[in-house]
Amino acid sequence: MKYVFVTGGVVSSLGKGLAASSLGALLEQRGIKVMMQKFDPYLNVDPGTMSPYQHGEVYVLDDGAECDLDLGHYERFTSGVLSRFNNLTSGQVFDTVIRKERRGAYLGKTVQYIPHVTDEIQNRMHEVTKRNPDVDILLTEIGGTVGDIEGHLFLEALRQFALQVGRENVCFIHVTLLPKLRAAGEIKTKPTQQSVAKLREIGIMPDIIVCRVENESELDEENRKKIAMFCNVDEKAVIPFSDVEHTIYEGPLNLRKHFMDRIVVKRLGIDVGKPDISAWEAFVDKVINPKHEIRIAVVGKYIELQDAYKSIYESITHAGAHHSTKVDVLRVDAEDIETKSAKEIIGHVDGVLIPGGFGDRGTEGKILAAKYARENDIPFFGICLGMQIASIEYARNVCDLEGANSTEFDAECAHPVICLQEEQQDLDHKGGTMRLGACESILFSGTLASKLYEEADRITERHRHRYEFNSDYQELLQEKGLTISSVSAKEGLVEIIEIPSHPFYLAAQFHPEFKSKPNLPHPLFAGFIKASLDKKMAEEKAPQS
Numbered sequence: 348m349k350y351v352f353v354t355g356g357v358v359s360s361l362g363k364g365l366a367a368s369s370l371g372a373l374l375e376q377r378g379i380k381v382m383m384q385k386f387d388p389y390l391n392v393d394p395g396t397m398s399p400y401q402h403g404e405v406y407v408l409d410d411g412a413e414c415d416l417d418l419g420h421y422e423r424f425t426s427g428v429l430s431r432f433n434n435l436t437s438g439q440v441f442d443t444v445i446r447k448e449r450r451g452a453y454l455g456k457t458v459q460y461i462p463h464v465t466d467e468i469q470n471r472m473h474e475v476t477k478r479n480p481d482v483d484i485l486l487t488e489i490g491g492t493v494g495d496i497e498g499h500l501f502l503e504a505l506r507q508f509a510l511q512v513g514r515e516n517v518c519f520i521h522v523t524l525l526p527k528l529r530a531a532g533e534i535k536t537k538p539t540q541q542s543v544a545k546l547r548e549i550g551i552m553p554d555i556i557v558c559r560v561e562n563e564s565e566l567d568e569e570n571r572k573k574i575a576m577f578c579n580v581d582e583k584a585v586i587p588f589s590d591v592e593h594t595i596y597e598g599p600l601n602l603r604k605h606f607m608d609r610i611v612v613k614r615l616g617i618d619v620g621k622p623d624i625s626a627w628e629a630f631v632d633k634v635i636n637p638k639h640e641i642r643i644a645v646v647g648k649y650i651e652l653q654d655a656y657k658s659i660y661e662s663i664t665h666a667g668a669h670h671s672t673k674v675d676v677l678r679v680d681a682e683d684i685e686t687k688s689a690k691e692i693i694g695h696v697d698g699v700l701i702p703g704g705f706g707d708r709g710t711e712g713k714i715l716a717a718k719y720a721r722e723n724d725i726p727f728f729g730i731c732l733g734m735q736i737a738s739i740e741y742a743r744n745v746c747d748l749e750g751a752n753s754t755e756f757d758a759e760c761a762h763p764v765i766c767l768q769e770e771q772q773d774l775d776h777k778g779g780t781m782r783l784g785a786c787e788s789i790l791f792s793g794t795l796a797s798k799l800y801e802e803a804d805r806i807t808e809r810h811r812h813r814y815e816f817n818s819d820y821q822e823l824l825q826e827k828g829l830t831i832s833s834v835s836a837k838e839g840l841v842e843i844i845e846i847p848s849h850p851f852y853l854a855a856q857f858h859p860e861f862k863s864k865p866n867l868p869h870p871l872f873a874g875f876i877k878a879s880l881d882k883k884m885a886e887e888k889a890p891q892s
């Protein structure tokens with residue numbers, strides 16, 4: 348087993364996750380079995396309890412682990428299906444150490460940062476290695492920036508680990524920023540030198556320096572030499588990683604231009620052939636050269652945040668590329684629909700998507716958006732909260748159930764169309780207690796959902812929610828034209844609803860966005876984008892009035 352560690356220097360939000368995933372993709376294309384994981388130095392046990400303002404999207408794995416959104420990149424860029432063991436936080440490390448201490452597992456010793464905490468970090472590496480014996484390279488990204496107090500123990504653990512498994516089996520990659528000072532008109536290497544010096548202080552000598560720059564040309568010969576010399580790496584191992592021009596999926600191609608994968612395999616003494624990057628090239632080509640263009644409104648609450656709906660935006664890109672369509676995403680703040688009108692804000696779009704969410708802010712705006720899409724034959728796709736919103740809207744406006752709502756927003760509402768399952772009612776812990784991870788559900792044939800999933804009988808999708816469609820209302824809503832196209836195999840909970848009389852109105856209780864990949868778009872996203880494209884094309888053909 349070989350190990351690659353990716354650290355970050357100078358500033359956060361460097362695109363370290365993207366660089367690591369791009370490298371993962373290239374190594375995989377060389378026929379190497381790669382597994383990716385992330386170490387996050389914060390004290391939360393997992394990001395599940397964090398606000399999107401703090402953390403962006405919470406990515407959910409098959410096993411129900413609530414993870415850092417970088418794990419989403421890992422799953423999209425490589426073929427590995429990850430588990431809760433692939434995201435370690437300081438919260439988990441300390442939790443384990445303290446539990447062990449209470450059990451008496453340390454046999455009377457003083458429990459210390461070194462070795463007990465650092466051992467626990469290393470144990471995770473061994474655990475993942477043990478669970479995945481067929482993996483050739485374990486690629487670990489360390490969250491945060493070198494020099495942060497909270498990351499120190501992780502770096503110390505890596506130093507010890509490299510000593511233990513043999514330095515020849517480890518490749519350290521440091522991703523840094525080369526800032527450009529406008530007044531000086533040039534990029535500066537000093538922050539990189541200092542951050543590498545900081546790493547060396549801990550005892551880690553990076554093998555490769557990945558330099559974030561706006562344009563690759565900024566890292567000229569002279570600067571490359573300088574960085575190589577000051578940071579003690581080979582000149583070829585100073586690699587520029589520029590802002591992607593069109594899509595993040597250019598990442599592997601950009602690194603390949605500088606043979607980063609070759610440098611890594613050479614460093615690790617792995618003898619394999621060249622990578623086959625044709626699938627990546629083909630996908631990027633589809634994104635860059637679309638034949639059509641449509642506009643989709645994503646109506647949410649955290650619309651101004653880049654990362655809150657990350658996997659949804661990625662899934663839209665995958666489905667758009669699949670249909671040779673550029674999707675212009677209009678990010679709509681649901682509260683704007685409450686104060687203005689649905690027509691004004693989403694009257695001109697080709698499709699409406701309502702993503703997941705928590706809390707009641709903006710929900711009335713989302714209900715108005717769902718109503719507008721339903722009444723005006725605009726393709727509609729609801730995800731998790733989006734499905735609950737669609738159900739409430741249908742109950743209120745088609746079934747005349749005045750006061751229909753979710754008990755999440757109004758505990759005393761007249762018609763709790765969405766409510767808590769019994770096992771959720773008395774929970775007093777918020778962390779990790781939702782309905783989480785992969786659940787199997789049954790698809791009913793003859794439905795749109797069944798058609799999109801190519802007539803599969805059963806599907807498995809990832810969940811992250813507490814509230815459910817209330818079965819007491821199922822019959823009434825069905826009588827009034829709503830189709831339930833999927834229910835969970837175990838409990839019979841409603842998983843997908845649709846309106847057969849509408850061109851495309853479908854909503855799912857699960858999160859399809861966690862299973863979409865660049866060359867493998869999720870069928871529900873692909874169907875939604877196709878329906879939106881069909882709508883636009885039909886309008887273009889129709890005689891102008």
Ligand code: GLN
Pocket residue numbers: 702703704705706730731732733755811812813814815
């Ligand atoms: N707040 C809703 C629930 O907990 C929806 C969750 C979601 O959209 N992820 O059921």
